Amino acid sequence: MPREVGAPAKLRDVAHHAGVSMGTVSHVLNHPDKVSERTRERVLASISELGFVRDANASSLAAGRSRSIGLVVIDLANSMFVDVALGAQNVARNARRNLLLAGSQDDFTLQGENVDFFDEARVAGLLLAPLQDSAAQIRKVRSRGCPVVLINYDADSADVCSVIVDNEQAGYLAANHLMEQGCRRIMFVSGDDDSLQPVQHRRAGVRRALRERGTDVRFEEVRMPDLTERSGAEVGRRVAARGPGTRPDGVIGVTDTLAAGFIEGMVGSGIDVPNDIAVMGCDHNTAAASTPVTLTTIAMRGQRLGEEAMTLLLDEISGGGEHHLHQRIVVEPELIARGSTSRALSPSA
Known part of the structure; x- marks a missing residue:
């Protein structure tokens, strides 16, 4: 079926324009190593010419989880948590992941709403930096297949990873x-x-x-x-x-x-x-x-906290949770x- 004039380009439009299957276009977007350079260039040229923009929400639903990572911190006004976000983002980018950030303004209820929002957005995993016990929020998202790593909070639990400053x-x-x-x-x-x-x-x-x-x-x-x-x-x-x-x-x-x-x-x-x-x-x-x-x-040492936490989370995501060994990493503070x-x-x- 030809595309309507003015309608946004869809995956099938790119496939038709490039003369390849929809599966090939999907590989170019998600697994470019599986496609020859010549085919990849042809598909990318069609994407550019048609102005195709991937529907991240649809991709998330199809795959079960997106390639994005959620980070919920209790207070973005505190520069420590900005440093945490920078550290986490550096590691995420190297893994070709996106970092989504939410601040809870020292409000525990808002923290729960942020956690729920990221879970509904089907993030691949969640980094959570609370100030108080958040076990109920963690159990809820983990029960739906979303791994969680705690930052700067010692959960005193063997079934969740944590990176804390002493x-x-x-x-x-x-x-x-x-x-x-x-x-x-x-x-x-x-x-x-x-x-x-x-x-x-x-x-x-x-x-x-x-x-x-x-x-x-x-x-x-x-x-x-x-x-x-x-x-x-x-x-x-x-x-x-x-x-x-x-x-x-x-x-x-x-x-x-x-x-x-x-x-x-x-x-x-x-x-x-x-x-x-x-x-x-x-x-x-x-x-x-x-x-x-x-x-x-x-x-x-917030940046170190963010780097360590993201590394643990990516390891848990890649291992599917089955072979992942939960760890508790302690970072020493400095005068x-x-x-x-x-x-x-x-x-x-």
């Missing part, structure tokens, strides 16, 4: 760094939602470092309703209003946004950072607000010392 070590490095700068009154500013695993683990790392130090370090924790710069600034103003002898001399924000807000509140109240109070963040979020002094933080903790203090004995 968040406890991040807290440990932060507390030790402040003590090495001579700080002996340390405050940890965090959130009050105990379901957020990275926050739990960073808190545990801070406490472990303090236990190892002994009894000459005072510790206090302030929990805020959220992890925003506004909350950090509020704590900063509260601390500035206290007497000099009752203030901490070192502060760890569980996120860079909290730490940046804290510095804003302190400096606005006339407190010198770092000489009066040293301040550091804990997730190397370059999207956090700029501060009067550069912010010491802990690099979470980045900057101006907000550089002080002329020597550690006390």
